[in-house]
Amino acid sequence: MFTVQIVDGQWKDAVFACDGQESLLDAARKQGIKISFGCRGGGCGMCKVKVQAGRFERGVSSKAVLPDEERVLNYTLACKTYPRSNLCVSMEAGDT
Amino acid sequence: MMGIMRIGRAQLRVMDLDTAVDYYTNVIGLDVVGQEAGKVYLKAWDEWDHHSLILQQADSPGLDHFAFKVEKEDDLSEFEKKVEQFGCTLKRISKGARLGEGEAIRFELPTGHQVELYSEIEQLGTKVGVLNPHPWPDGLRGIAPHRLDHVLLTGEDVKTVTRFFTEALGLYQSEQVLSVDGEDMVGSFMYAANGKPHDVAFIKGPDKKLHHAAFYVEHWYDVLKAADILSKHDVTVEITPTRHAMTRGQTVYFFDPSGNRNEAFASGYITYPDFPTITWTEDKIMHGIFYHRRMLIEESYMKALT
Ligand code: FES
Ligand SMILES: [Fe+2]
Numbered sequence: 202m203f204t205v206q207i208v209d210g211q212w213k214d215a216v217f218a219c220d221g222q223e224s225l226l227d228a229a230r231k232q233g234i235k236i237s238f239g240c241r242g243g244g245c246g247m248c249k250v251k252v253q254a255g256r257f258e259r260g261v262s263s264k265a266v267l268p269d270e271e272r273v274l275n276y277t278l279a280c281k282t283y284p285r286s287n288l289c290v291s292m293e294a295g296d297t
Numbered sequence: 298m299m300g301i302m303r304i305g306r307a308q309l310r311v312m313d314l315d316t317a318v319d320y321y322t323n324v325i326g327l328d329v330v331g332q333e334a335g336k337v338y339l340k341a342w343d344e345w346d347h348h349s350l351i352l353q354q355a356d357s358p359g360l361d362h363f364a365f366k367v368e369k370e371d372d373l374s375e376f377e378k379k380v381e382q383f384g385c386t387l388k389r390i391s392k393g394a395r396l397g398e399g400e401a402i403r404f405e406l407p408t409g410h411q412v413e414l415y416s417e418i419e420q421l422g423t424k425v426g427v428l429n430p431h432p433w434p435d436g437l438r439g440i441a442p443h444r445l446d447h448v449l450l451t452g453e454d455v456k457t458v459t460r461f462f463t464e465a466l467g468l469y470q471s472e473q474v475l476s477v478d479g480e481d482m483v484g485s486f487m488y489a490a491n492g493k494p495h496d497v498a499f500i501k502g503p504d505k506k507l508h509h510a511a512f513y514v515e516h517w518y519d520v521l522k523a524a525d526i527l528s529k530h531d532v533t534v535e536i537t538p539t540r541h542a543m544t545r546g547q548t549v550y551f552f553d554p555s556g557n558r559n560e561a562f563a564s565g566y567i568t569y570p571d572f573p574t575i576t577w578t579e580d581k582i583m584h585g586i587f588y589h590r591r592m593l594i595e596e597s598y599m600k601a602l603t
Contacts, residue, residue, distance in 0.1 A: 239552070239556070239600060240556030240603075243556060244603050245600070245601035245602065247597055263312065263357040264356040265356075
């Protein structure tokens with residue numbers, strides 16, 4: 202089980218658990234942390250966040266809403282993000 | 298000239314073809330009718346033509362193009378003139394460019410979407426056939442809609458795209474949404490003279506985007522049943538079954554595995570070219586879309602586009 206900490210915005214300092222099987226989005230919402238979302242399929246971009254620290258795996262994500270330039274900066278779609286270590290996540294950076 | 302009969306197909310971009318095919322066959326319940334590199338062709342059980350949906354492997358979701366079927370091959374050259382007169386650039390797609398299809402013309406809408414018109418397409422028929430048919434065949438899977446019904450797209454200039462469809466392509470407008478001062482058109486529903494309340498619709502938003510692709514089911518109960526099937530398959534349901542005042546249809550909205558929004562749409566009124574266009578004012582738009590809640594139920598409904 203990994204720990205995910207939100208570093209800014211409405212949910213600043215909130216901490217939740219994610220086992221790495223479940224997406225960051227699903228784990229957060231189950232624990233009452235409302236990351237906005239739409240499709241839950243990596244297509245609409247509504248759940249975009251930025252990982253400030255930690256490792257994760259990324260499922261298939263649209264290049265239109267998450268281009269390569271953003272991927273290298275660790276922007277990611279919460280619905281397609283699977284932690285591989287504890288994470289620090291910025292929600293505000295995702296509101297591009 | 299005979300003109301456009303209906304929306305005949307949509308080509309959707311998907312990010313994982315196998316996952317998409319599994320969803321569109323087992324959850325939506327279409328049948329695979331053919332494939333080629335990076336593309337799978339499907340049809341609904343009640344459609345006669347070779348295909349109505351093409352899934353295309355791509356690195357982002359969305360609508361590659363959609364197409365209307367015209368009654369006569371000669372109509373294509375007539376439409377070619379009208380489309381060019383309107384100022385849209387156009388090209389011919391040669392016969393056999395896609396499975397089962399004849400020649401087509403392709404052009405870009407004022408909203409940036411790609412549209413084709415075609416007449417010739419192979420007919421595969423349906424399992425119930427044309428002779429003393431049963432009302433439906435055995436072995437249906439999933440939601441099992443009758444047909445691809447309509448697409449709803451977003452664009453900056455809804456007024457001009459409406460003028461293009463009504464003046465150059467001969468479609469009719471069933472309903473429109475106007476800004477409260479009456480100056481701007483922010484929603485538009487259009488149909489070929491086939492009785493349907495819409496074959497294509499637009500709401501004001503970014504150009505080139507897909508809001509949803511809709512499949513037709515018969516009754517209100519089928520919408521409820523569709524929602525049951527979606528939950529059973531853990532599909533993301535955005536808007537649970539409700540009523541549109543616009544078109545009077547019943548609806549459930551959900552997302553395919555790549556994030557393209559789908560709708561199972563039932564009933565809706567029958568309309569004819571001599572009927573007046575219904576007008577909604579923008580302040581009542583949510584009464585029109587979600588008649589019971591009369592408000593934006595989910596922020597994603599206006600924001601999640603592909
Ligand atoms: S919710 Fe649509 S990309 Fe994550
Ligand atoms: Fe619709």
